[in-house]
Amino acid sequence: MxxxxxxxxxxxxxxxxxxxxxxxxxxxxxxxxxxxxxxxxxxxxxxxxxxxxxxxxxxxxxxxxxxxxxxxxxxxxxxxxxxxxxxxxxxxxxxxxxxxxxxxxxxxxxxxxxxxxxxxxxxxxxxxxxxxxIGKQLLPMVAGLLLQLVLSLVLIYVFLNRQFLLPVKRLEEQSSRLANQALDKEYTWETPNELGKLGSSLEVTRRSLRVYRDNLEALVQERTAELQAANRELEAFSYSVSHDLQAPLRAIDGYATAVEEDFAAVLPPAAQDYLRKLRRGVNRMSSLISDLLALSRVTRSPMRRVEVDLAILADQVIAELREAEPAREVDFWCERPLTVVVDPGLMKAALRNLLGNAWKYTSKTEGARIRLTSSGGTRPIFTVDDNGAGFSMQDVSKLFQAFQRLHDASDYPGNGIGLALVQRVVTRHGGQIWAEGEPGRGARFSFWLGTPLGEKTGEEGL
Ligand SMILES: Nc1ncnc2c1ncn2[C@@H]1O[C@H](COP(=O)(O)OP(=O)(O)OP(=O)(O)O)[C@@H](O)[C@H]1O
Ligand SMILES: [Mg+2]
CATH class of the missing domain: 3.30.450 (Beta-Lactamase)
Structure with a gap:
């Protein structure tokens, strides 16, 4: 009311x-x-x-x-x-x-x-x-009472209206203008009571909000520009560092190989062993740097979206894996077609990591099985699941962080870069990825991509 x-x-x-x-x-x-x-x-x-x-x-x-x-x-x-x-x-x-x-x-x-x-x-x-x-006396009495009632009503209403209702209405007007962020109209409050004080503090809030609003836009633009510059600098830096690190590594490896080959006859077995270990370390470092480069390329390379069938990309990846390890028997099943509008290069790199992980973490499983499925609909959820080593859900938050691994390198080799790269690819497509797993019972990675089939995208050339 x-x-x-x-x-x-x-x-x-x-x-x-x-x-x-x-x-x-x-x-x-x-x-x-x-x-x-x-x-x-x-x-x-x-x-x-x-x-x-x-x-x-x-x-x-x-x-x-x-x-x-x-x-x-x-x-x-x-x-x-x-x-x-x-x-x-x-x-x-x-x-x-x-x-x-x-x-x-x-x-x-x-x-x-x-x-x-x-x-x-x-x-x-x-x-x-x-x-x-009595009736005759009652009539003037009732009339007198009514007159008194009406007069009091009018006087009290006029007083309340001036002192209470009008200020409350003004306060309501002022606060709803504040809520709608219409901050330009000034309010002056001369009433010295509590309502006047409340109005004056709303006016102070209006002024501060206006100052804040006027500065905010500029502040956001300034900060965004700073952040973009810092990001660009950081990426350029890590790219060039990774890139530049490769040359001295190649030199170390080359000289170590030369020493190993040219002085094999004079080197004691212990020195030869040290040299082998040195070259293994160099190779590991080189592979880490290559992964870092690949990761930074995912964010730096421009996007080019076309209609692709994920099933065909998956077939190609599985063929590569089978070629690398022809002795392994892995049952791969994929729903088809899985048409999406994506950057084929980035998406293939992501599938290479997801299917590569499924392939790697089922290497000790009898009857290894890998599946790629889709939930269907206009914005489908794609899932890669396997029946391999799995992982504990306690560690799920670490999965997508670079260099974080849940398995020992002696059991399953790797650098811990793959899923960080997959996440970047999915994020660049405006989607999301998450994982579920159970030790010894397999893992399941699900993701959706931002742009459904048939929708235009504004990300080209990013
Ligand atoms: N299919 C899977 N089954 C079980 N664990 C997995 C699976 N996929 C990833 N993981 C766990 O997540 C960790 C991170 O995966 P990620 O692909 O980033 O690294 P990696 O496979 O160890 O190394 P890289 O991909 O760099 O060669 C892995 O070390 C592994 O512990
Ligand atoms: Mg991997």
Whole structure:
């Protein structure tokens, strides 16, 4: 319910209830007063009639008795007067035309003379006209109350409106403008009360927000440019470092080979062993550098999206793997076609790592099996799963970090770069990748790609 209506209802109820209660009390007091007044008058008239007709009844002076009765009947509340002798014979009776009103009350009184009963007086009186008088008095009373009510209502409403409702409305307006970030209109608050203070603090907030908003855009642009520059610098640096490290390594390897070959006859077996170890270290370092280069190429190379069948790319990768290890028997199954719009080079590198991992980590499994499936739909989820060594879900957060490995190099060789590269490829396609596994029961890598088939992409040339 709006505040204005609630306040109106509150003020109305607050004023109306005491007015009604005091009106009802006044009405009952008036009613009580009129009743006791009526009964007093009735007793007085009965006395007049009883004592006034004593002698007249005794002397059978009907004429004088009638005069007395008629003078009493000038009071319009008197409806009927009956004077009867002890044997019931009516000595005198006078009645007004409205004698049988339902509110009329009749009392009988004995008329005495010298201690003996000489007759009975029955006086009927009707209080209706007294009640009518209440009605007449009530009307101005109610009108006065209503006037008082309306006046108070108007005065209280005007006061509340000025002091409370209008400032609250302004506050509401001001805070919803703040919420909608319309920060240009200034508010001045002169009211010294709590609402005024609240309004002034909203105004201070508006000013700070405006300053903040004006600076934010520039700040974001500045920071983005700084970040992009830092990123570019970092990538160029790691690329050139990796690239430049290859040349001295090749030299070390070349000289070590030369020493090994040219001085084989003079070198003691221990020195030859050291040389072999030295060349193994050099080769390992060279392979690490190649992987690093491949990883940085994933982010640096421009994107070129075309429609590709993932199943065909997977077949090519599996063929390469079979060629490298013809002795292995691995059951590969793939759903087809798996049409996607991707960069074929990057996607093949990603599949080479995913399927290469599945191939590698099933090398100690009997009946090795690798599958590539799709959930279908407009934005399919592709899954590569195998029944190989698997991994513990406790370490799942490490999987996609460069150089993080969950298996020992003596069991399964590798540098720990492959999945970091796969994640970069998927991210560059606007998608996401995640993994599930269980030690000894295999692993499952699922990913989706950002641009579904048929949608345009704005990433070309990145
Ligand atoms: N299919 C899989 N089954 C079990 N573990 C896996 C599987 N794929 C990856 N892992 C775990 O995740 C780790 C990281 O994988 P990633 O491909 O990045 O590195 P790698 O295969 O060890 O080395 P690289 O790919 O650089 O030759 C692996 O060392 C392995 O412990
Ligand atoms: Mg790998």
């Amino acid at each position: 709006p505040l204005r209506r609630s306040v109106l209802i509150l003020v109305f109820v607050g004023l109306f209830t005491p007015a009604v209660v005091s009106g009802v009390i006044q009405y009952f007091q008036l009613h009580q007063e009129i009743r006791s007044h009526f009964w007093g008058d009735k007793a007085r008239l009965e006395n007049i009639l009883v004592y006034g007709t004593q002698e007249l009844l005794w002397n059978f002076d009907q004429e004088s008795a009638l005069k007395l009765v008629e003078s009493v009947m000038t009071d319009h509340r008197v409806r009927r007067v009956v004077i009867a002798e002890p044997d019931g014979t009516v000595f005198l009776e006078r009645a007004s035309p409205l004698a049988d009103s339902p509110l009329a009350v009749t009392d009988a009184q004995s008329i005495l003379h010298d201690g003996g009963v000489i007759g009975t007086l029955r006086l009927t009186m009707d209080p209706i006209s007294d009640y009518a008088a």
